[in-house]
Amino acid sequence: MTARYKFAGIGLCSAALLASSNLWRAQAFWPSPSVIPNRNPRAVAPYHQPIVLDGDLKDWDGVPFISVMPRNGIFDLESPPTTSDDDLNFRFAVCHDNEALYVAVEVTDDAIQADSTTPGQTDAPAWDDDAIEVFIDGNHNHAPDARTKDGSEQAFGGEFSLVINGAAMSNFSGFPNTFGKADHWQGATNWDQIQKGEKTLRYEYRLAWKVMGGKVRPGDTIGFTIAAQDDDDGRRRDHSFYWAGISPHCWRDERGWGNVYLQPKPANLGN
Ligand SMILES: [Ca+2]
Ligand SMILES: [Ca+2]
Ligand SMILES: [Ca+2]
Ligand SMILES: [Ca+2]
Secondary structure, three states, X not given: OOHHHHHHHHHHHHHHHHHHOHHHHHHOOOOOHHHOOOOOOEEEEOEOOOOOOOOOHHHHXXXXXXXXXXXXXXXXXXXXXXXXXXXXXXXXXXXXXXXXXXXXXXXXXXXXXXXXXXXXXXXXXXXXOOEEEEEEEOOOOOOOOOOOOOOOOHHHEEEEEEEOOOOEEOOOEOOOOOEOOOOOEEEEEOHHHHHOOOOOEEEEEEEEXXXXXXXXXXXXXXXXXXXXXXXXXXXXXXXXXXXOOOOOOOOOOHHHOEEEEEOOOOHHHOO
């Protein structure tokens, strides 16, 4: 190949690689939310109990997990994306027990960091450490701004963050500083195991109907998304990675979030 054609070939190959890569997808500017492929994915939260909040997911046996890999998730481009599965990927599941929604998450991450927060905090800057953020749109109205100043959207949910070290944050919900309260929300991680050398990060949440506005019940569908925040160098955030969202600011635009159907308890299980 002449030098000219060689460069043209390299250019074409690069274009093909970029077009097929998540990097391209993550950095693309979508023309409008209405044409985003795979927008608003759906998950089913079956009735399932008992769940024990302890960072051990054996009690989730039989509940389907959804895998979110760099090739099929959404990077919020407030932070850089990664194409490496080892750098960051997660899987999650949802279920309910007629009183609350439960969320389980298992994260693969190449460097575990929790230097910016302290266990026991309920107003932690969770996004600067390895953390999970759950977003609830309890009135399911797909509002373009979940953070309206009048609080009308946060009355039906908002953001509920849990750091791998057990620190928490719900100040961007209608229910600030309520982590640990059974009538609001609770959670647990496998931090004890991580400190002993375990490499897989595990999280469990319990979110009572109250933090969705109080009217959500089995049979309803709520707006929902979930993100893994990744700190790899012990300072601020390196990656922000969502199941569903419109980047940038996935945390704000409910139109890009997924749906969770709260599947009622089967009649054959009794009352
Ligand atoms: Ca458990
Ligand atoms: Ca990482
Ligand atoms: Ca990390
Ligand atoms: Ca940090």
